[in-house]
Amino acid sequence: MIRLTQLMQSIDARFTQLGDKLEGKQMRFYPSLVGPLLFLLMGIAGFLIMPFQVKRQEGMATTARTFPSLLLWVIVGGAILLLLQEIVKIIRKQPIQVVYLDLLTEVKAIVILALLVLYALLIPVLGFIITSVLFGIGMLVFFRIRKWNYYVIVVFSALAIGLLFQVVLNVRLP
Amino acid sequence: MKKAVVMVLIALCMMGTVSAAGQAESNVDSWPSEPVTVVCPWAVGGVADVVNRKTATYGMEVLGQPILATNELGAGGNVALTNFLNNEANSHNLIFGAEGAFSIAPNVDGADAILFTYDDYIPIINLYSAVFVLTADSSLGIDDLESLQSYAKNNRMKIAVNGIAGSEAFLAKALAKDLGINLELVSYNGANLALDAAAKGETALAISHQSQARGSVEAGILTPVVVFDDKTVNNEVYKNIKGVGEYGYTGFFRNRCFVLARKGTDQKIIDKVREAYMEILQKDDVVELFNTLMIEYDPLSLEAIDAHIDAVTEIVKANS
Amino acid sequence: MDLFLSGLQQFFSLSSFLFMNVGLLLGLVFGAIPGLTVILCIVLFLPFTYTMGPIDSFMFLLGIYCAGGYGGSISAILINTPGTPHATATMADGYALTKQGKSKKALNVALQASTFGGVASAITLLFFAPQVAKFAQKMGTPEYFLVCLFGLTVIAGVSSNSLVKGMISGAVGLFISTIGLDPMTGSTRFIFKNINLYSGFDLVICLIGLFALSEVLAKSKKSNQITISSLEEVKQEKGHITAKEYKRMAFPAFFSAVVGIIIGVIPGTGASMASFVSYDRVRQMSKHKDEFGKGSIEGITAAETANNAVTGATLIPLLTMGIPGDGVAAIMLGALMINGLTPGPNLFVKHGSTMYAIMIGLIFVNLFMFLQGKTLTKYFARVVSIPVSILTPIIVIFCFAGAFSVNNSLFDVKVTLAFAVLAYVFSKLGFSTIPVLLGLVLGAITEENFRRSLILSDGSWSIFVQSPISIAFITVIALTVFLIVFSKIRGNNRSV
Structure with a gap:
């Protein structure tokens, strides 16, 4: 028990260290350039996979491809328009939008996402209720909660939700 | 110490296998040893769902175990039929199916996403037909x-x-x-x-x-x-x-809903479920429900069910 | 009149009131909890109605349906996560009020607006169903398409910072809605040979990812982890609406009730479209345009009135023609059939008193919704004092359980995660996800009705101007687009 607490504390200290390291570190980010570029690529990718994913049809006023193609054009066209606006700004030496991304925040978002993915992947292995309990604990650790009553509440809620669905609502949770 | 642990583990494993084998033996005779789940792969509130829920209420009476009616949706029933393949023979899970999944889906666009065939299932009974x-x-x-x-x-x-x-x-x-x-x-x-x-x-x-x-x-x-x-x-x-x-035309078929089990399920179980459903379908309130929904109970032999699937497949292929 | 009285008599029974209130409570809870949706609630509890009589089962289902219409706004207001798709329009203003410590006021406005919309719709159903049905019968495929097109103009309204960005977001949503089987030709689109993509994505599944789980990801930011108010602060706020505020709510309420009723009559559209369209129109017409998105009472009123005004109107095509306008109505159709009530023009002739009982019941459903909401508001409001670290994991667990239960599918759980990532990336790039949701809501019906129109007309575009209703819709759309472009140009001139 004591060793466990020690282990927890050392892990906790590691997190603090890591957090301190990342704290205040920022990444320069140009959403007004990256966004349109990303959508441009998405649109082009859409056009590229279209022949493999949607059959060609003939002799009709509109086909299965009409709508998706139209929408891809809107995406690509919009993206190009936004890019041009930015390029004009750069040429005119006007300032473009800069966002400073908090590195710590982004790393944390990835951690939450990892927890969510892990949760989804472990459900078929461990079953819904056990995975939910583990996830609840994981989230509390992530929030760096030390109060034991928080853990009790979350674990209890996870159990209650699982049982509610399974027993009361007759859902066949995995 | 380690040896002892290994021995115990081996013993446990052996016991596990023996009891599993024993279970398989007794499975067929004691089936159903737990509640039977019947999956309706179509929408809640639809005809098949209503029939499923209604017939399920007689599970305890005719099978000695409750029937749990559930729904699993997606792709016009094809998702549930795909997932059903995870069941082993003699399982306590049964599923509804119709000509749409076996005669139409494999012969129209998107067939390459269909991972099951009619042969993966055994028809137990045709629950109802609609004209x-x-x-x-x-x-x-x-x-x-x-x-x-x-x-x-x-x-x-x-x-x-x-x-x-x-x-x-x-x-x-x-x-x-x-x-x-x-x-x-x-x-x-x-x-x-x-x-x-x-x-x-x-x-x-x-x-x-x-x-x-x-x-x-x-x-x-x-x-x-x-x-x-x-x-x-x-x-x-x-x-x-x-x-x-x-x-004098031949291009017609009824919509038929079947109860299916996983391939390899013992004939004894098939017969047991078939008889149970035949009994349920005679119940007064079930008969009344069928009248209200304008559907018919016309029991077919298992061969006739196969023939129905083949006949619809022919029509679909001829008109694709 | 005889039918009316006998209907009244049939309705007034203890069991009607009992089932109505059970339904209302369930609808409220399922609507309010992110991840649990109205449709899920109905799906889970429908089997219970199979043994009830027609009136009891309808009271139960209508209770869930109506309370769900209000319930979704509770979580939208309190934790910035819409419980139902149509509460998304309420979210911006509702949550803004919560941040100002006025969550009870926001909840009260939403409740009163919902009740008003619901009652207006129920009265329309009771007294004007035949006339409305006649009007509805005049609308066909081309008119449906034009209504959807009008709905799409809302994208311009909800993309505040940049019209082009809004259009891209909307196009992404519309594009995602094309995944699956093409409804008109049956050919597959972007399914990558995966059977789970065959019928596309369920709207509620997308909603959970886009708004609930993405909000969880946003908890990575420190400022989002702080609990909004303490329990004391919540208890102190009275949430009283002043006479002046009522005055400002009046026009949006009446206007949105009409919009909700019209949209409710049209199959396939539903509450989400109604709330967004009303919100957008009311904002355009408001004298306090700047307040919208920052805690506007008018905005909440518009969105909430409209989405409950849909409830009674949806029953009109359902009962008179057997056409279910949305998923919930489709399930109600089943409930009618089981009880031997065949929807159609003869339903009122054959089962007049039962129908009147149901229609009268709907008014009471709304009144009881108000009472239940009123009683429960003060407890709901306490949610904002629950520590974020406790609330977040619980919401995720609900979301996962809810996403799984809609279709009994783990694949759907993964879909919600994908949508959460999408929403997160969008927010980082400065793109709004609301147009994506609008695209998802309108995508399938817009495309379907457009292409079906052209099949019906053998490819001739003249089908879109053949009826007076079509021409009226086209005029409204043209006017709207003109206004958007005009205000855009004026805005640009001002900024330069």
Whole structure:
């Protein structure tokens, strides 16, 4: 028990260290350039996979491809328009939008996402209720909660939700 | 110490295998040893779902175990049928299926995503069958195949169907071919909207289940033309409507819903479930429900069920 | 009149009131908890109605349906996560009020607006169903398309910072809605041979990812981890609405009730479209345009009135023609059929008193919704004092359980995660996700009705101008687009 607490504390200290390291570190980010570029690529990718994913049809006023193609054009066209606006700004030496991304925040978002993915992947292995309990604990650790009553509440809620669905609502949770 | 642990583990494993083998033996005779789950792969509130829930209430009485009716949706039932393959033979899970999954899905676009075939299942019983009906916009004066044929000679006709690759669509195509007329299919999202289209005059014709067209037929907005069966239908709503088969055509089928088990399930279990359902289907309130929903109980032999799937497949292939 | 009285008599029974209130409570809870949706609630509890009579089962289902319409706004207001798709329009203003410590006021406005919309709709159903049904019968495929097109103009309204960005977001949503089987030709689109993509994505599944789980990801930011108010602060706020505020709510309420009723009559559209359209129109017409998105009472009123005004109107095509306008109505159709009530023009002739009982019941459903909401508001409001670290995991667990239960599918759980990532990336790039949701809501019906129109007309575009209703819609759309472009140009001139 004591060793466990020690282990927890050392892990906790590691997190603090890591957090301190990342704290205040920022990444320069140009959403007004990256966004349109990303959508441009998405649109082009859409056009590229279209022949493999949607059959060609003939002799009709509109086909299965009409709508998706139209929408891809809107995406690509919009993206190009936004890019041009930015390029004009750069040429005119006007300032473009800069966002400073908090590195710590982004790393944390990835951690939450990892927890969510892990949760989804472990459900078929461990079953819904056990995975939910583990996830609840994981989230509390992530929030760096030390109060034991928080853990009790979350674990209890996870159990209650699982049982509610399974027993009361007759859902066949995995 | 380590040795002892290994020994215990081996012993446990052996006991596990022995008991598992023993279970497999007794499985068949003691089946069902736990509640039986019957999956309806279609929407909650639909005909199949209602029948499933209703029949499930008799599980304890006829099987000695409760029947749990559930739904698993997606891809017109094909997701549930795919997931059902995870069951082993003699499992306590059963599933509904119909010609849509086995005769139509493998022969239309998207077939490459279908990972199951009819042979992965064993039919236990056909729970119910429903006869499709062709209805026409009343203002057109079409009330049988002759008048349809002569009308179609002088007019371009459109027919509203529920989905372009559904049972109704293939019945429409087969009929057009048999009559030598031109029917242009218009796909609607659901039989109710298809019927409404014909009622509004957007299309001349619609195909649906009898129960779905009932309201409009009773109100005189739609006129029944023909039923897709081998004999005449005569009930309080559809009075003496001739079957396509009586005109000598073969391009018709009923919508049949089957209860299926996983391939390899013991014949004893199949028989047990089949008998249980046959008993349930005789119950007064089940009979009444079938009347309300305008569906029929017409038990088929297992060979006849196979033949039904083959026959529908032929029609679909001929009209794809 | 006889039918009315006998209907009244049939309705007034203890069991009607009992089932109505059970339904209302369930709808409220399922609507309010992110991840649990109205449709899920109905799906889970429908089997219970199979043994009830028609009136009891309808009271139960209508209770869930109506309370769900209000319930979704509770979580939208309190924790910036819409419980139902149509509460998304309420979210911006509702949550803004919560941040100002006025969550009870926001909840009260939403409740009163919902009740008003619901009652207006129920009265329309009771007294004007035949007339409305006649109007509805005049609308066909081309008119449906034009209504959807009008709905799409809302995208311009909800993309505040940049019209082009809004259009891209909307196009992404519309594009995602094309995944699956093409409704008109049956050919597959972007399914990558995966059977789970065959019928596309369920709207509620997308909603959970786009708004609930993405909000969880946003908890990575420190400022989002702070609990909004303490329990004391919540208890102190009275949430009283002043006479002046009522005056400002009046026009949005009446206007949105009409919009909700019209949209409710049209199959396939539903509450989400109604709330967004009303919100957008009311904002355009408001004298306090700047307040919208920052805690506007008018905005909440518009969105909430409209989405409950849909409830009674949806029953009109359902009962008179057997056409279910949305998923819930489709399930109600089943409930009618089981009880031997065949929807259609003859339903009122054959089962007049039962129908009147149901229609009268709907008014009472709304009144009881108000009472239940009123009683429960003060407890709901306490949610904002629950520590974020406790609330977040619980919401995720609900979301996962809810996403799984809709179709009994683990694949759907993964879909929600994908949508959460999408929403997160969008927010980082400065793109709003609301147009994506609008695209998802409108995508399938817009495309379907457009292409079906052209099939019906053998390819001729003249089908879109053939009826007076179509021409009226086209005029409204043209006017709207003109206004958007005009205000855009004026805005640009001002900024330069």
